[in-house]
Amino acid sequence: MASNGIRDRVAIVGMGCTPFGERWDKGADGLLVDAATEAVASAGVTFDDLDAYWLGTMFSGVSGLTLSKPLKIDYKPVTRVENFCATGSESFRNACYAVASGAYDLAMAIGVEKLKDSGYSGLTRVHPVGDGTAAALSSPATFSFVAPAYAEKYGVDPEELKEVMSRIAWKNHRNGAVNPRAQFRKEVSMETITRSPLVAGDLGVFDCSGVSDGSAAAVLCRAEDAHRYTDHPLYVKALSFVAGPGGGAIDPEYDYTTFPEVVRSAEDAYAQAGVTDPRASLAMAEVHDCFTPTELVLMEDLGFSERGLGWKDVLAGTFDRDGELPVNPDGGLKSFGHPIGASGLRMLFECWLQLRGEAPPERQIATVGPNRNLGMTHNLGGGPGECVSFVSLVGPEPSA
């Protein structure tokens, strides 16, 4: 029994990503068509060349028909997947396995979410018929347990921690300000962030990611076929996904300063890719900054910072776009919002641009080099104590 991974067996040869935002102009159908056509054009193929599709969406449709009807797919397999906030990444992971198995030559992973049409603030969803006892707390509220717990455990002054949180938001908005696909494309001052109205606990509006619509897609093939389609593919180095037992929510030992699911999925991914020092091996990371304290704790759970010292790295600018390890150089969920089915593939799209040197010069990261060229995408779905976590590693070279 082992998580063996499929290192260097699958390549990404084309990608597409719509602008994210309040896309009143398009429904899920239209966004899917935009992302899919951009991806096939990027790979230099046509829809006829594609053998199978994996569609990630949480709310915006059920079954493969959600994709096959708008794209008029010609009697091919379309699998719809859902896995909370890792939904987009799940479409990617499962499509990779299908290609690696040899079942298909060319597959598309695509994700979409149309959130703004609901007319409500924040996320809404339909639950199975229940007994009415599920806690009514919102997502910001469950994540708001993290900051005070962290401050107490590591002796960080709460006001200083608020500055750390604000700096994470500031950094991600600064990155998004120069990204034309982002929902929010302007810098936000530290003061505005720090003084934004409270949503839950110490989390202000600017500590929370936005709500938006968007879609992103990737075209995948076996690694040995990659150069038929592009001179600059990305190779899949690791794919890890874990669902936790939900212990944190009921275990008095859990202290809200870590996401064990993230630790486990990161360890698995690093083992698959042979990474021993992620801070030195990774050129960039796209992580799930749903709330600012989440990104802080992720820096430690993903092994970028020592336990209890992540806040110092944040303040030192370690994770800035021009820092030692750029985190969320595209602007993250903070700037893009979080159309759930699309987010994981949007993160992969940033790796696609940055690791292959295709990001515009004004926002190209400087960390990519011959000995340091891995990119990470990471999603966390659920909340502290009960969540799922996804980690992928991709790189432009077939073997490290």
Add this chain to the structure above:
Amino acid sequence: MSAGILSWGVYLPYWRLQRGAIGAVLGGPSGRGTRSVASYDEDTTTLGVEAARRALAALEGPPPEDLLFSTPAPAYLDKTNAAAVHAALDLPPWAASYDLLGSVRSGAATLRAAGAMAGGHRALAVVSDLRTGLAGGPEERDSGDGAVAVVFGEASGGDRVGAELVAHAATSSEFLDRWRTPGETDSKVWEERFGQEVYVPLVEAATAEALKRAGVVPADVDHLVVAGLHARAVQAARKALGVRQEAAVTDRIPVVGNLGAAQAPLGLADVLERAEPGAVIAVVVVADGADALVFRATDDLPAVRAARAAAGLATVEELVAGGRDDLPYARFLTWRGELRREPARRPDPERPGSPATWRSTGWKSAFEATDCRACGFRHLPPSRVCLRCRTVDEMDRVRMADVGGQVATFTVDRLAFSLSPPVVGAVVDFDGGGRYRCEMTDVDPDALATGTRVEMTFRRLYTAEGVHNYFWKARPVAVGPSGSDQGGE
């Protein structure tokens, strides 16, 4: 030994509305004092559960096998409200549950019926009321919310009878004093002096007969409780009964308001907390006629009180002095549905499903956890597979409703749906193990801290499509004036 009162429980809500706050908003004269106010998440069923929990907290013997629930303001019609009380108390399935609903006088019938049913087994009478009235009117100003529960039975299992019901008499008369058509929240009343004229002879007749049947004369009465929503008739009757003036029990109306159906049981509980052995207690209910119940305190009453104190139960005196009296009038109106407020831009809460609710009664109603037999790990909600050792289906159910805990961490949620935002959520670690994340109520978030002691309380989370969603919340353990825990268990 005949059946009598083994125990009693009083529940007064946390909130008080200053009568002056009404006049301050509406203009016009302001009343003095306060009234008790059920919170947005309370109804007569939840008030009744809390009173009944307190009545049972100090008892050691077998649980009641008859449960009678009475209120003029039921949460449901057709469906038995007592069944929800039964489930929340985790009474055995063979215990009967009945409602006596609608009129204020049903409260008197409930005490009588429970007293009559008790014998070989125990009977629990729960009388609950939640009174509103039109804004600015005397009904709104002078009434209050609360519940009282009384356990009748014979002494057994270390429990003793504190007072015996020795006689009862009643009179009935059909006339329009107060009335309310179903679906309305405000009662109508006829001109006061007419009611006084009709009531006094009815009260005199019932009381005289009851005392006669008890073999005592008015001068023998040591404590006289006269309760009813017709204030003038109550006042006049008190004077007309020939009972010693000092026997008249001071009601709690200036502080908590008139509890309607629960007003007489409240007076009875109040007396039981100070009556001497042998004292004659007359409880007179003035409602569409009159009921007079004559009790005699037993020699064991002090021991009953001692057991209650040992269980940490607050006295009526302490409960009346407790609570929080700064409820804004606008919030009161909002909670009562008299002021329609703009809701948050969030979906309406979902109606609980009947089968799912039925399957989880042990959890949802009785707040039961499961303890792993292999390793002892405690699961809230119940789980079939142990989190710690993964043993399957080796669990013991354990009731957590009466187990205290402390706040591990908490948050103020300004986004989640609530009838009275913001929601305060807390992670609670229970004494002896177990953790659960739940809503808090009766809480001032500014006074909340890690380590704050909490107790569980049965509440109505919300109502969706006519279904009341009852579940448990945590609330800070209030410290009464004497330093005892308010609510006790």
